[in-house]
Amino acid sequence: MLTIENFSATYRQNGRPLPGATNIAFSLAAGENLGIIGESGCGKTTLALGIMGLLPEATISGRVLLNGRELTTMTERELRRIRWRQIAMVFQNSLEVLNPVITLGEQLTEPLTTHLELTAGEAKERVTEMLAATGLDPKWMTAFPHQISGGMRQRALIAMALACRPELLIIDEPTTSLDPENRRLVLDLLEDLQSSMGFAMILISHNLPAIRLLTGRLLTMYGGRIIEEGNTSEVLRHPLHPYTRGLINAAPEFFPYKDLWGIPGDPPEPGLITGCGFTPRCCQAGAACTQEPPELSEQGKGRWVACHKGGIETVLSAEGLVKNYFLGKEKIKALKGVDLHVRRGEVVALVGKSGSGKSTFAQVLSRAIAADSGMVRFLGKPVYTRQATAMIGGIQLVFQDPGEAVSHRLTVRDAVREPLDIISFKGKNEREQKIKEALTAMHLPTSEAFLRSTCHGLSGGQRQRVAIARALVMEPTLLVADEITAMLDPSTQAVILRELKGLQHQRGFSMLFISHNLHLARKIADRVYVLDEGYIVEEGAAFEVFAGQIDSPSRQMVAIIKN
Amino acid sequence: MEMKATEQNRRRFFDYLFTLFIVVSLNFALPRLMPGDPFLYLSGDHGEEIARFSTDQIDAYRHQYGLDKPWPAQYAASLFALLRGDLGYSIYYNKEVSTILLNRLPWTLLLVLSAVFFSTVIGCLLGSLSASFRGKALDRLLYPLMIAVAEIPAFLLGLMLLFFLAAGLRLFPLSGAMTHFAGTAGFWHTFVDIAHHAFLPVLTLTMVRTGAMYLLARNAMTTVLARDYVRTARAKGLSTARILARHSLRNAMVPIVTRVFLSLGGLVGGAILVENVFAYPGLGRLMRESVLVHDYPMIQGIFLLVTGAVLSANFLADCIYRRLDPRIGLSTEVQP
Numbered sequence: 070m071l072t073i074e075n076f077s078a079t080y081r082q083n084g085r086p087l088p089g090a091t092n093i094a095f096s097l098a099a100g101e102n103l104g105i106i107g108e109s110g111c112g113k114t115t116l117a118l119g120i121m122g123l124l125p126e127a128t129i130s131g132r133v134l135l136n137g138r139e140l141t142t143m144t145e146r147e148l149r150r151i152r153w154r155q156i157a158m159v160f161q162n163s164l165e166v167l168n169p170v171i172t173l174g175e176q177l178t179e180p181l182t183t184h185l186e187l188t189a190g191e192a193k194e195r196v197t198e199m200l201a202a203t204g205l206d207p208k209w210m211t212a213f214p215h216q217i218s219g220g221m222r223q224r225a226l227i228a229m230a231l232a233c234r235p236e237l238l239i240i241d242e243p244t245t246s247l248d249p250e251n252r253r254l255v256l257d258l259l260e261d262l263q264s265s266m267g268f269a270m271i272l273i274s275h276n277l278p279a280i281r282l283l284t285g286r287l288l289t290m291y292g293g294r295i296i297e298e299g300n301t302s303e304v305l306r307h308p309l310h311p312y313t314r315g316l317i318n319a320a321p322e323f324f325p326y327k328d329l330w331g332i333p334g335d336p337p338e339p340g341l342i343t344g345c346g347f348t349p350r351c352c353q354a355g356a357a358c359t360q361e362p363p364e365l366s367e368q369g370k371g372r373w374v375a376c377h378k379g380g381i382e383t384v385l386s387a388e389g390l391v392k393n394y395f396l397g398k399e400k401i402k403a404l405k406g407v408d409l410h411v412r413r414g415e416v417v418a419l420v421g422k423s424g425s426g427k428s429t430f431a432q433v434l435s436r437a438i439a440a441d442s443g444m445v446r447f448l449g450k451p452v453y454t455r456q457a458t459a460m461i462g463g464i465q466l467v468f469q470d471p472g473e474a475v476s477h478r479l480t481v482r483d484a485v486r487e488p489l490d491i492i493s494f495k496g497k498n499e500r501e502q503k504i505k506e507a508l509t510a511m512h513l514p515t516s517e518a519f520l521r522s523t524c525h526g527l528s529g530g531q532r533q534r535v536a537i538a539r540a541l542v543m544e545p546t547l548l549v550a551d552e553i554t555a556m557l558d559p560s561t562q563a564v565i566l567r568e569l570k571g572l573q574h575q576r577g578f579s580m581l582f583i584s585h586n587l588h589l590a591r592k593i594a595d596r597v598y599v600l601d602e603g604y605i606v607e608e609g610a611a612f613e614v615f616a617g618q619i620d621s622p623s624r625q626m627v628a629i630i631k632n
Numbered sequence: 633m634e635m636k637a638t639e640q641n642r643r644r645f646f647d648y649l650f651t652l653f654i655v656v657s658l659n660f661a662l663p664r665l666m667p668g669d670p671f672l673y674l675s676g677d678h679g680e681e682i683a684r685f686s687t688d689q690i691d692a693y694r695h696q697y698g699l700d701k702p703w704p705a706q707y708a709a710s711l712f713a714l715l716r717g718d719l720g721y722s723i724y725y726n727k728e729v730s731t732i733l734l735n736r737l738p739w740t741l742l743l744v745l746s747a748v749f750f751s752t753v754i755g756c757l758l759g760s761l762s763a764s765f766r767g768k769a770l771d772r773l774l775y776p777l778m779i780a781v782a783e784i785p786a787f788l789l790g791l792m793l794l795f796f797l798a799a800g801l802r803l804f805p806l807s808g809a810m811t812h813f814a815g816t817a818g819f820w821h822t823f824v825d826i827a828h829h830a831f832l833p834v835l836t837l838t839m840v841r842t843g844a845m846y847l848l849a850r851n852a853m854t855t856v857l858a859r860d861y862v863r864t865a866r867a868k869g870l871s872t873a874r875i876l877a878r879h880s881l882r883n884a885m886v887p888i889v890t891r892v893f894l895s896l897g898g899l900v901g902g903a904i905l906v907e908n909v910f911a912y913p914g915l916g917r918l919m920r921e922s923v924l925v926h927d928y929p930m931i932q933g934i935f936l937l938v939t940g941a942v943l944s945a946n947f948l949a950d951c952i953y954r955r956l957d958p959r960i961g962l963s964t965e966v967q968p
Contacts, residue, residue, distance in 0.1 A: 160863070160864055
């Protein structure tokens with residue numbers, strides 16, 4: 070029904086072109102629901118207004134086809150007949166979206182008298198009908214917009230948009246400014262109205278639960294471009310673009326217990342960046358990313374992403390890991406074929422009871438012990454040696470007991486410098502500088518006195534910080550944190566965890582957080598694996614696993630932490 | 633929180649009454665603070681300070697007008713007189729002040745109302761045009777032109793018109809409101825005569841005011857056209873005429889109408905310069921004459937009238953404003 074090809078809208082500001090939307094292409098079938106998400110200013114509303122031909126101040130290129138008719142070349146007079154009759158819009162709810170000096174009744178009936186040439190009486194009847202359908206008492210028709218509440222105004226806006234029974238309804242942020250109850254009611258209302266009236270819908274929203282409830286397909290927009298497209302539930306569960314993932318991770322509805330972290334940095338000034346606009350904020354940007362903007366490319370059926378790296382890279386993949394121990398002649402199966410993937414910039418929690426095989430898994434990853442079978446890949450390359458842990462940008466591990474992990478005889482300086490010494494990193498001064506950076510990052514002093522003190526004089530918390538700093542000097546791409554806070558008091562644990570998550574967020578490394586503490590995992594994880602008796606019994610996006618939406622034996626586990 | 637509308641109106645009315653009282657008091661005090669004495673000029677020509685009266689005669693006049701009493705007594709007497717509707721007796725013109733005012737007021741009203749009407753209509757029209765073609769050639773031409781026009785002082789413009797059109801080309805009479813003894817020539821003839829005389833003063837006042845009205849209308853319309861509700865109206869596919877007239881102008885009229893009513897009061901006094909340039913027999917000219925000869929009762933009468941005009945215009949503007957914008961005050965009752 071609606072096809073958009075190569076659509077671009079460019080504003081002008083102080084004589085400088087300011088792209089509002091660039092190379093937008095998608096199509097929408099009759100009755101289909103499409104969601105559009107993205108930060109403020111990413112071009113969502115520009116696109117919506119562009120479809121309706123309501124951007125007189127912008128230069129438009131490309132095509133907008135409605136049932137085969139080209140809209141961008143139509144005269145204003147022709148467009149006027151399309152507007153509201155075929156494409157209607159529920160504008161973002163604000164005090165000024167309705168005319169303050171005209172009654173609701175007149176504002177609701179005027180499209181009917183204009184487009185359907187109804188008499189005043191017929192129009193009023195139709196509006197009364199629509200208001201009843203949207204749950205607003207028709208007595209409010211004599212009221213002025215400022216006399217009704219935000220929720221009522223939202224209903225009036227919906228009634229107004231649907232009055233002419235359009236084929237396509239564009240809805241801009243229907244739930245912002247509504248309280249949770251009204252939000253729910255408005256979403257249910259839209260769902261009901263759509264099933265009875267059968268219009269297609271483009272839903273623009275920051276509210277991901279609304280998107281998940283109402284739409285089947287999802288576009289993510291950034292800097293005026295579509296950067297990801299796919300089936301809504303697949304995109305939300307398994308985003309391919311780091312930006313989409315950042316949007317999802319910032320949604321409190323999805324992560325009621327996790328600390329919220331927005332996408333670091335700000336969107337680029339439109340028109341100023343040559344390469345991929347997300348490069349300065351991305352956890353996996355490379356040299357190619359600054360050259361030219363990436364095109365959408367298909368990654369699996371119906372999934373499209375605009376990324377030079379083909380979407381979020383997989384940092385670590387463990388496939389079919391098996392490890393057996395022998396206690397005398399008895400064979401203890403610690404890992405019975407574990408598959409696990411960690412992607413760029415994400416925090417994956419591996420949770421399980423004591424003895425479920427978590428630590429064995431960590432040791433296999435670091436090649437401290439060898440697996441009996443299975444394969445570990447780091448950045449796509451198989452790991453056979455300990456090379457991956459002995460390089461800048463490799464894998465680093467931090468363990469539960471800092472007292473054992475860091476020799477108490479070493480000075481702080483030596484302890485942190487040791488991994489650099491092992492790989493013979495550059496010169497003495499560079500190493501010294503990296504030590505100080507890492508210590509500062511972990512909020513430790515860098516005074517000579519502290520650097521010279523030996524580790525056994527430090528508190529448990531400080532010692533764990535030294536251990537983390539020791540991992541950070543290697544600028545790991547993947548940090549494996551194995552029960553790192555289990556021996557700390559709750560306050561120190563909270564402080565260290567927040568600091569570590571902050572560093573992870575800022576530097577964009579990936580983290581595999583191994584813990585038996587589900588409460589902690591829930592505070593920090595984007596994705597979760599549950600390990601039980603050597604098997605992965607459950608895996609998925611944290612908001613799904615912890616919401617208990619996936620049926621599996623470990624739901625009991627989730628039930629336990631819920632009590 | 634919300635007061636009943638009637639309660640609000642009553643309160644506003646008393647506010648205005650109190651203001652009026654203050655003004656009346658000031659009106660009493662101000663002429664008495666001026667240097668000089670009315671009897672010095674009783675029969676002198678303007679500006680000539682010739683004492684024609686003996687001390688005894690002056691004392692007699694003072695007694696006659698009650699000016700020999702102490703100030704508080706004069707104040708009380710003037711307040712009571714005012715309550716009776718008695719504005720006093722003009723010392724210079726030798727007539728009831730109210731009679732003189734009633735003779736002069738229509739001429740000023742003629743000038744002011746015509747000027748307000750023409751300047752508002754022209755200003756709004758040009759302003760709306762400018763706003764809808766903002767940044768286009770028409771706007772770029774009108775905008776600086778109107779600013780320039782708005783900046784010309786009224787008396788200068790009046791003098792120029794008088795010099796070129798009346799004195800030079802002899803198209804219009806030089807002074808007065810109508811030809812003497814022309815009242816017998818029939819209604820139509822009188823009408824044309826009055827319009828002929830009023831043309832230049834009205835033109836001057838209109839030109840001076842049109843600039844401001846244009847700027848106000850352009851600004852109001854520009855603001856309104858950028859509003860979300862105008863975008864909503866456009867999205868609804870309404871006709872351009874309906875969007876402009878019903879959705880935009882209706883909102884832009886709020887500040888414009890308020891300004892028109894507010895300025896009505898000020899204009900009664902604002903015509904002084906123009907009336908003097910064209911020797912037009914309105915209140916402005918009367919005021920100048922009275923001030924020159926220290927005619928206290930006359931000056932007080934004029935000031936009182938002007939004050940009353942300003943205050944009632946304000947009151948009217950207040951009421952109209954509430955009518956035009958349902959978001960303010962009164963409308964809270966409209967709910968079904």
